[in-house]
Amino acid sequence: MAEMYYDDDADLSVIQGRKVAVIGYGSQGHAHALNLRDSGVDVRVGLAEGSRSRAKAEAEGLTVTTVAEAVAQADLVVVLVPDQVQRGLYAAEIEPNLKEGAALLFGHGFNIRFGYIEPPAGSDVLMVAPKGPGHIVRREFVDGRGVPVLLAVEQDPSGSAWDLAKSYARAIGGLRAGGIRTTFTEETETDLFGEQAVLCGGASQLVMYGFETLVEAGYQPEVAYFECLHELKLIVDLMIEGGIAKQRWSVSDTAEYGDYVSGPRVIDPHVKENMAAVLADIKNGAFAKRFIEDQDAGAPEFTAMREKGAQHPIEQTGKQLRGLMAWIDTEQDSDYVEGS
């Protein structure tokens, strides 16, 4: 059984005694900064001069400085800029201004696991990685709950890195839901695998293939959209509540029988072999290298794939249908702009 931590396992005063710099004010950054502030932590936000996030952070009453200034003031620097930006920002603004013995905290292990960032030996290096989008991390906290977190310590020269990690996790609400002890390597490899094979890559491709199969067979795109995309949420909600078993219990016997008969036909053993190949490319660094090299070149591959994805007919159908479905609140607490 994994080692789990809850609020009672953490001392909030540890993080309340530190000066914390949250670098970045995006999905995770805004949630961490606001939750820390509301937990009585001395927090400042570090952003580039021209950052569009500045106005948002200032509107919340947060102190915003340059990245260099925020780092120079901090005992704990929380790195919450995009993974592909971290290496360059670390070299240019963070490392040169990091106080002797100041700790570094990450929300995902990518740059440490793949060696893009090599912190000084005298710094504690921690991870508190929420297992959910930043906007939910904030919303749950405000509602008195939390999003589960993974905790890890890569370097512990102070001998107290775990106390700090647990205290931080408690301050952002993560230990209300529960924290699981892991390592940077396990978090990074499983996070990348989960999003590539199942959550983002696998689910998106499954939905698109299902939609294409029905439309190419002559069925109406609107009906295909409901069957292959819209209802997915309802099924996933049941899985979260009670596992795959609850989903099978709730659906009709017809659907459950079809699950057993056709699921392994669609997702056949080749898919598992493909998943193993994806995992191998994560572990050997090939995925990280491809991603970072493309980003360093101005992201031509990434941009082209994003544009191609947006052209898929399911997006047009979905856009029209969602406009007609009054009960779907697409505006809910997000900056997401449809089609952007």
Ligand code: NAD
């Ligand atoms: P994001 O893209 O939402 O946020 C980007 C923020 O970084 C913005 O405030 C932007 O102003 C700032 N930024 C971008 N480039 C910058 C630069 N050059 N200098 C200074 N600031 C810059 O990022 P995110 O999705 O919150 O990801 C942050 C970290 O959290 C990553 O390590 C990611 O893997 C991890 N994480 C994210 C989520 C999520 O919900 N998105 C979940 C778990 C972990």
Ligand code: MG
């Ligand atoms: Mg994104």
Ligand code: MG
């Ligand atoms: Mg991830």
Ligand code: MG
């Ligand atoms: Mg049905």
Ligand code: MG
């Ligand atoms: Mg049933």
